[in-house]
Structures are given as structure tokens and as C-alpha cells.
Amino acid sequence: MRKSIAIFTAAMTLLVGLVLGLMIGRNTAQPMTGVTFYAAIDEVNREYGSLTVTGLEVNSINFRGSFCFNVEDAALEWRGTELTLDELRQGQTVSITFTGDIEETDPAGLNGVVRVELLDDSKE
Numbered sequence: 001m002r003k004s005i006a007i008f009t010a011a012m013t014l015l016v017g018l019v020l021g022l023m024i025g026r027n028t029a030q031p032m033t034g035v036t037f038y039a040a041i042d043e044v045n046r047e048y049g050s051l052t053v054t055g056l057e058v059n060s061i062n063f064r065g066s067f068c069f070n071v072e073d074a075a076l077e078w079r080g081t082e083l084t085l086d087e088l089r090q091g092q093t094v095s096i097t098f099t100g101d102i103e104e105t106d107p108a109g110l111n112g113v114v115r116v117e118l119l120d121d122s123k124e
Helices: 002-028
Strands: 035-045 050-055 066-070 075-078 093-098 108-110 113-118
Touching (some): 050 093
Parallel strands (some): 066 108, 075 113
Antiparallel strands (some): 035 050, 035 093, 093 113
16 A cells, blocks of 8 residues: 555656646747848938848848838847947848738838847947
């Protein structure tokens, strides 16, 4: 009888540990979501906190046009460090990750931009 209780207790402990481990892992993992494409900056509008860019030829055909978007909720980065909108300049190359829709305007509007990363070797 004692042996079966000990086996049952050990099995339940392992099961609880497995369930807790899965729950903790699921809550800490941050899946990469969104669409990323590459572009050159055409205009930095500091007054409205927005960028106008033109997609590069390396992108699929859908991301080679002109796009305009707000960066107020986006992470601006260069080599893992934070940037400000004032540090971005016309002609710089960036990658843009967004999770929202594309508005059919001219230039096309991007919704839900979550990250803009400067790809150039320097910030100048």
C-alpha cells in the first residue's frame, strides 16, 4: 500500500511539474509576428511623427512602392540600441516590421508598425 501511494505521489509531482513548465514556457516565449520589408527613407516628418519610405528592389513586388506610417508606437533601433526620430535621415536604409493593414492610398498607409531598424553602418 505504501509503495503504491509513493508511486502515485511521484507521478502526480511529475505531472504538475510538467504542466507548470509548459505554462511558464508559453507565457515567456514571444513569437515573432508581423511582416518585415526593406526601404529607403524619403521623408522624416517630425511634426506628425511619421516616415515616408520607398521599398527596395529586394522586396517582393508588394513592398516596392511608397509607404507612409506613424512611428509613435514603434521601436526605433540601430544595432540593438534605441533611436529617436530625430536621428533618422532621408536616404537611410531601414527595415520595417508591421502587424496591421495596408491602406490603399498614395503613398500606401501602413498600420501597426511595431519596429523600424536602421540598417546603415552609421547613424550619420
